[in-house]
Amino acid sequence: MIDFLATHPRLGRLFDLLLPLLAVLAALGVGAVMLQLLGANPFQAYSAMLKGAFGSQNALADTIVRATPLLLVSLGICIAFRGGVINIGGEGQIIAGAIPATLIGLMFPEAPALILVPAALIAGFLGGAFWGSIPGVLKAYYNVNEILSTIMLNIIAVQGMNFLLRGPMIDPVQLEAASRIPQTARLAQAFDLPRLVPTRLHAGALLAVVLAFVVYILLWRTTTGYRIRAVGLNPDASRYGGINVKRNIVLALLLSGAFAGLAGAVQVYGVNHRMFTDGSAAGFTGNAGFNGIVTALFGKLHPLGAIPASFIFGGLIVGANSLQRAMQVPAALVTALNGLVVIFVVSSDIFSRRLARRRQIVAEPKTSPPAAPADVGPHLQRAGPPSPGQEASS
Amino acid sequence: MISQLFTEAVLIGILTSGIRLATPYLFASIGEMFGQRSGVLNLGVEGMMLMGAFAAFYATYTTGNPWLGLLAAIIVGGMMGLAMAIISVTFQAEQGISGIGVYLFGLGMSDLLFQKTIGTVETVSGFRPVDIPILSDLPIIGPIFFQQSIMVYLAYALVPIAWFVLYRTTFGLKIRAVGENPAAADSLGVSVNRTRYLTVIIGGILAGVAGASLSISLLNVFQQNLTSGLGFIAVALVYFGGWRPFGILFGALLFSMVNALQLWIQALSIPIPFDASELLIMLPYVLTIIVLIFSAGRVRKPSALSTVYERGG
Numbered sequence: 001m002i003d004f005l006a007t008h009p010r011l012g013r014l015f016d017l018l019l020p021l022l023a024v025l026a027a028l029g030v031g032a033v034m035l036q037l038l039g040a041n042p043f044q045a046y047s048a049m050l051k052g053a054f055g056s057q058n059a060l061a062d063t064i065v066r067a068t069p070l071l072l073v074s075l076g077i078c079i080a081f082r083g084g085v086i087n088i089g090g091e092g093q094i095i096a097g098a099i100p101a102t103l104i105g106l107m108f109p110e111a112p113a114l115i116l117v118p119a120a121l122i123a124g125f126l127g128g129a130f131w132g133s134i135p136g137v138l139k140a141y142y143n144v145n146e147i148l149s150t151i152m153l154n155i156i157a158v159q160g161m162n163f164l165l166r167g168p169m170i171d172p173v174q175l176e177a178a179s180r181i182p183q184t185a186r187l188a189q190a191f192d193l194p195r196l197v198p199t200r201l202h203a204g205a206l207l208a209v210v211l212a213f214v215v216y217i218l219l220w221r222t223t224t225g226y227r228i229r230a231v232g233l234n235p236d237a238s239r240y241g242g243i244n245v246k247r248n249i250v251l252a253l254l255l256s257g258a259f260a261g262l263a264g265a266v267q268v269y270g271v272n273h274r275m276f277t278d279g280s281a282a283g284f285t286g287n288a289g290f291n292g293i294v295t296a297l298f299g300k301l302h303p304l305g306a307i308p309a310s311f312i313f314g315g316l317i318v319g320a321n322s323l324q325r326a327m328q329v330p331a332a333l334v335t336a337l338n339g340l341v342v343i344f345v346v347s348s349d350i351f352s353r354r355l356a357r358r359r360q361i362v363a364e365p366k367t368s369p370p371a372a373p374a375d376v377g378p379h380l381q382r383a384g385p386p387s388p389g390q391e392a393s394s
Numbered sequence: 395m396i397s398q399l400f401t402e403a404v405l406i407g408i409l410t411s412g413i414r415l416a417t418p419y420l421f422a423s424i425g426e427m428f429g430q431r432s433g434v435l436n437l438g439v440e441g442m443m444l445m446g447a448f449a450a451f452y453a454t455y456t457t458g459n460p461w462l463g464l465l466a467a468i469i470v471g472g473m474m475g476l477a478m479a480i481i482s483v484t485f486q487a488e489q490g491i492s493g494i495g496v497y498l499f500g501l502g503m504s505d506l507l508f509q510k511t512i513g514t515v516e517t518v519s520g521f522r523p524v525d526i527p528i529l530s531d532l533p534i535i536g537p538i539f540f541q542q543s544i545m546v547y548l549a550y551a552l553v554p555i556a557w558f559v560l561y562r563t564t565f566g567l568k569i570r571a572v573g574e575n576p577a578a579a580d581s582l583g584v585s586v587n588r589t590r591y592l593t594v595i596i597g598g599i600l601a602g603v604a605g606a607s608l609s610i611s612l613l614n615v616f617q618q619n620l621t622s623g624l625g626f627i628a629v630a631l632v633y634f635g636g637w638r639p640f641g642i643l644f645g646a647l648l649f650s651m652v653n654a655l656q657l658w659i660q661a662l663s664i665p666i667p668f669d670a671s672e673l674l675i676m677l678p679y680v681l682t683i684i685v686l687i688f689s690a691g692r693v694r695k696p697s698a699l700s701t702v703y704e705r706g707g
Contacts, residue, residue, distance in 0.1 A: 038510055086490040088437075138683070143690040147437065147490050148633055151626045152679045159679075163672035280622060293494060330509040332618070335502025339441070342495030346487035 006358040016352055020298050023344035024312075031337045040327050052322025053315035059322075061199030065271060067314025069094070069263040069285075071208040073292025074299065074306040075215045076132075076259030081301050082219060083252025084232030089135060089150030090260045090289025091281040092157030096131030097124035097261020098268050098284070099164060102275045105187040105268075106169070113190045120191070121207075121265045128261015129254045131157065136253030140246035146253065154289070158281045165277045183276035193270040204266035208310075211259070215303040228252050263288060287335065291317075294338050297345045313338070402534075404662070408654045409538045413546065414612060415650035416643075418443070418604040418621075420549040422628035423635070423642045424556045425600025430632055431560065432593040433573040433698035434482055437493020439601045440625025441500020442474040446602025447609035448504040451616035452511060454518045454609075463520065463610045464545075464603065471602015474500065475595035483590045486702040497625070505618045515617065520610030521545050545603075545611040552600075556639040569593055573696035576703040586703045601625065630682050636693040645685075649678045 005012040032042035053063050073090045080087035087093075101124035108116055134153060138144035165182040174181050193202040219225035230238045231248040239245050264285070268275060277284055295313050299305030320334035422439050429436045446467035454463035474496065481492045521543040530540040560566040571579035572589045580586050604625075609616045627649065635641030656674040 034506075038506075088490070088494065138687065142687045144683070144686045145633065147435075148630050148686060149683055151623075152630060152683050155623055155626075155679050156676050159672040159676045166672070280619065282619070287498075290494060290498060293491065294498075297491065330506050332502045332505035332509065336499050336506060337502070339495045339497065339499030339502060342498060343481055343487070343492055346492045346495065347481050347485035349487065350485050 003358060005355055006362045009359075012355055012359065015355065017300075019348050019352060020300065020345050023348045024298065024341055026344045027337055027340035030340055031333065034333065034336070035329065038329060040329050045323055045327055045329060048326045049316070049319030049323050051319075052326070053319035057197070058199055059318065061197065061201040063311065063315040063318045064205050065200050065202065065314075066286075066317050067310040068202075068205045068208050068270070069267050069288040070292050070295045070313055071212065071306055071310035072263035072266065073260045073288050074296035074310060075208075075212055075303050076128075076256035077293050077296035078215065078299075078301050078303050078306060079219065079228065079259070080252050080256035081296065082232050083228040083248060083256075084235065085136070085139065085146050085249055085252050085256075087132065087135075087150055087253060087256045087260075088147055088290075088293070089132065089153050089257065090292050091285050091287075092150070092154035092289070093128040093131045093257040093260035094264035094267070094285045094289055095157040095161045095281070096257070096264070097126075097128035098264030098275055099161065099169075100124065100127040101265035102184055102187070102268050103169070105191050106184060109188045113188075117191055117193065117269060120269060121262060124265020124268075125258045125262045128264065129258035131261065132257015133250060133254040136250035139253070140249040154281060158277075161275070161284065162277050162279060165275060169275070171274075181276075182279075184274045186274045187269070189273075191269060192273060193266070200271070202270035204270040207266065209307060211262075212303045212307050215259075219303065224251070260289060260292070263292075286317075291338055294342050297342060404658060406534060406537055408651070408658050410541075411654035411657060412647065412651035413538060414542055415653050416646040417546050417549040417607045417612060418624055419628055419631055419646035419649060420552060420643065421600045421604035421607060422625055423631040423646060424552050424639060425597035425604070426629055426632045427556065427635075427637055427639065427642060428560075428569060428593040428600075429590075429597040430699055431573045431637055431696055432569045432590045433576060433696060433701060433703070434479075434590050434594050435489040435493065435629075435700040436475075436478055436482070436496075436594060436597050437490060437626075437629060438474070438478055438496025438500065439493075439597070439604075439628050440621055440623070441497040441504075442471055442478075442598050442601035443605035443608075443621045443625045443628075444500045444504040444619070445474055445605065446471040447605030447620050448508055448616055449602065450606030451518060451609040452507070454520055455512065455516060458519070460518075460520045460610045463518075464606050467602040467606035468599050469602075471605070472595055472599045474602065475598015476591075478598060479591045479594040482594070483587050483702075486704070489700045501619060504620075508616055508618065512616070515615065517614050518610060520614045543611045545607040548603075549607065550643075553639045553643045560639065565592075570696075572703075573698050576698050580703070580705065601628075604628070627679075627682075630686075633689070633695070634682055634685050636689060637696060648681070652678045652681075 005015050028046070032046070035042040035045045051059070053059055073094070077087060077090070101120040104120045104123050105116065131153060135146045135149040138149045139146045162182065165184060166180070169184050170180070171183055171185040173185065174183065193204050195202055196206070219229060227238070227243050227248050228251060230241070230243055231245050232252070235245045275284065281289070291313060295309045296306055298313070299309035316334050316337065320331040323329050323333070324331045422443060426436055426439055449470035450463035450467035453466035454460050478496055481487045481496070482489050523541050523543050526540040530536045532540070560569065568579065568584050568589050571584055572586050576586045605621065608620060613620070631642055631645040631649070634645040635643070652674070656671055659674070660671055
């Protein structure tokens with residue numbers, strides 16, 4: 001079958017595009033078996049999820065609100081993975097962005113919203129950029145594996161947040177009432193991101209979509225993006241070509257963190273209007289740091305692919321909540337399903353790679369120079385020595 | 395007062411908890427070490443621990459026998475390991491990412507099963523502390539080392555066993571060969587994939603047992619996200635320990651001692667200048683990063699770590 005696809009380029013490309021969709025269907029299939037075992041009718045369950053996620057104006061709005069941080073995080077993930085680095089630090093970077101953004105709002109409650117809100121979002125962007133640049137510098141200059149450092153920095157960020165929200169940043173009302181719920185005061189209502197329609201949908205969603213196009217232009221239409229991608233595809237060749245590999249590794253992780261940080265700021269100003277913690281990262285981020293990876297993979301690591309992908313996964317989360325209400329199936333199901341999607345998507349990549357290789361073999365005798373391999377994303381190509389997860393080549 | 399910390403009883407208490415708290419790290423990290431030594435980075439440890447913790451808790455809860463709980467954790471952990479091996483060895487999936495998938499699956503699945511089967515906060519009577527005859531009567535040393543639960547003894551026994559397997563057996567030699575130079579190992583007739591399957595399954599089993607050590611020995615409860623990041627630390631400890639069993643032991647002890655200290659400070663409600671227990675919790679993680687910086691140049695990781703092997707590839 002691979003042979004057949006290799007000789008039919010159109011079908012082959014279609015196969016590449018359909019693969020993640022098939023992976024999701026496979027995950028949903030396993031999910032159906034799980035639902036059956038839990039004593040719920042899978043068809044009823046899935047239709048309850050569909051209705052809960054996309055069935056009404058409010059449902060759609062909730063889905064988009066849930067999709068917004070996923071989209072922002074996955075834009076960052078696209079940049080990092082295209083640059084050949086694995087960023088698992090989304091959770092920490094979301095928090096690192098939310099903290100300065102919230103602080104600005106708390107410090108200047110009287111400031112005009114037109115100035116303060118953009119400033120806060122920029123602060124979130126910068127906060128995430130700072131937190132992302134740490135693993136970047138550690139990888140580029142100290143040869144520290146970025147997977148490990150981002151995991152550590154996640155935990156450090158969560159503890160930092162817990163410390164700030166229980167101490168210096170705690171809501172004065174909570175302090176007086178001695179209930180000491182670890183959360184900040186509510187930000188001034190003037191700072192709430194504008195609502196687009198009379199639902200919970202806020203302007204942050206629009207911003208995220210616009211930024212998806214910006215990231216696309218950055219990655220494929222600018223020299224900066226070209227360099228990041230070149231380093232991701234082949235750091236050795238990039239170095240010979242005169243690209244500063246270390247600087248671009250830092251840049252990829254920095255930008256990746258920046259978008260996660262912005263997601264944190266948007267979440268605060270668009271949805272929660274304050275920061276709060278239950279002690280864990282997921283309590284504040286809703287696992288968006290990890291789910292953003294799922295989304296980015298599903299969108300084939302393309303910023304524009306991330307738009308529909310985040311919409312689908314936002315819907316999955318909202319749908320799971322209504323499933324819990326309608327059929328008493330715990331919403332944790334969706335976390336397990338997300339895990340399965342990741343597993344199936346990365347496992348099915350082997351077929352894309354095989355196809356790309358076969359295509360090259362088929363193409364070689366006829367045309368010279370040999371055709372370039374299909375664009376399967378840098379981290380998934382086994383040809384070059386760089387594979388993220390390995391240290392920066394020294 | 396800070397001086398409260400320096401009474402004999404409290405110091406013994408801190409050391410006792412420190413020794414005990416290293417248990418899950420030891421199981422999980424030693425298991426992870428086998429996988430990484432053969433070239434497979436398993437980032438799904440956290441998910442495997444959660445599944446093992448739930449399996450052990452559920453089996454103990456329903457049968458009342460913690461040994462059956464341990465068995466359940468071994469089986470479930472082994473199955474998770476097998477799944478990871480299929481994903482990363484046979485399907486050659488990118489290991490850093492597929493591990494996150496396994497983590498999310500374990501996180502969601504263990505929570506789902508818990509809510510469907512038990513649902514409320516319950517405790518079980520897991521493994522109780524066992525006094526080692528004679529040794530447990532020794533002053534100071536007795537209570538610290540020899541009045542622990544069987545899981546704790548097993549975890550510490552695992553360290554020299556792992557060392558022996560890795561450096562003194564044919565299997566250990568195969569593991570190291572496959573992790574350093576899979577092509578050379580293959581040409582000498584060592585099955586790269588079979589070796590990796592075995593190490594990843596061993597890693598899964600030990601991750602499951604690590605989870606069990608939490609749910610039926612140290613804490614005797616199960617709840618959503620019981621491990622809360624412990625499995626990720628276990629992965630980091632393998633780097634921290636330079637891929638060597640005794641290095642991992644040192645790292646695990648360091649982590650758990652700092653943790654024990656912080657828990658006791660909270661328990662005694664010692665008024666430290668300002669409430670900053672979180673900053674204390676951060677300490678070992680900051681320390682890990684610093685150690686990674688300094689060890690990156692000196693300690694060599696397995697050459698084939700997180701790369702796939704294909705014949706003639």
